Amino acid sequence: MMIRVLDSTLREGEQTPGVYMDSHVKQEIARLLDAVGVDLIEAGHPMVSDDIRIAVRDVARLDLNAAIVAHARSLRGDIEAAVETGVGMIGLFYCVSDDRLDTVFRTSLREAIDQITDSIRYAKRLNPKLMIRYTPEDTVRSPFINVVEAASEAVAAGADVISVADTTGYMMPGVRSMYDYVSRLREALNARNADPVIAVHCHNDRGLALANALDGCRAGATIVDATVLRLGERTGITDLAELLFNLHDGFGENRWNLPALNELYRIVSKYSYFPISKNHPLVGENAFTHNAGVHTHAWIKKNSHYESVDPALVGRRSSVCLDNMSGVASVKFALERMNVPDIDDRMILCLLNEVKAIGRRGRAVDEAELGLLVRSYRQSLTLLRRAE
């Protein structure tokens, strides 16, 4: 069963404190997401503001391969605003936990379900081709029977997708397992003659968003939500690059253009003012950089000694970093890669001493600086010879 990926950088991602993206930026990010090959792009919640509504419409008009999704509460006004943007799919949400129904919505489960099903039928009336996703918000902490009732009636009313939302990042593999939850929900829905597509939306409050998302896939979820740079409320949701790589590596899903992630991350980082951390898997500056002398020595003999991810798969190249951890092999390798002529042992040792001294000051030496060190070494060698 093919696993589809929904990117929500433009919707969930914009809920990151302080992040805002103009329509022209959102359009560019949508184009880059399409180039990566994500299946669904959640573009925003049109009812939130006019500028978001217009941006969702602009993204929907780009004519991308990806289906465009708009977010909406289970209210007719939200649905009308979403349908008017021209999107192919609407994601409706309504929490069905007893606690939330009592204290926030001041309504009963029955009334809530009626509102959900009315919204779904209304959306399908406005556009019969529209795909509908229903999300019982905070699914995994809501009473299971409420979720099953709301989801099965939503499917009967025309919902195509039920999204299991771990809204607070509560799940934990092997303890409160997403695998078990999705399996149990599918069984309960099938018992009521409902067989929707299951999506998973995993927040990262415990640092387990990716693990939980993959756990959901193992149990048969076939849509997974993600954002670039793990943007989103609080600690965000599953990271897109990490998700795509793991689906490629472990689930046989290899239709994505992974090298295109680099430009996507660069642009999202630029306009969200959210840096790409150096040790971010796959796209971070250090993702394929080897440092300690022992590592570098073995890596030069055979890359796989210290790499389980082929950097070429994501359009990257491994490198060796030079600092106080470096050894002769690292310096020699770097000089050779830079095509420095007339390398000898004395030169390597001198440069290694310099590199280690700089490293002890808390800085790494890149190729450009190594070039400067080579020039300085040659200069002092010439002066020495003249003095002799």
Ligand SMILES: [Zn+2]
């Ligand atoms: Zn969320």
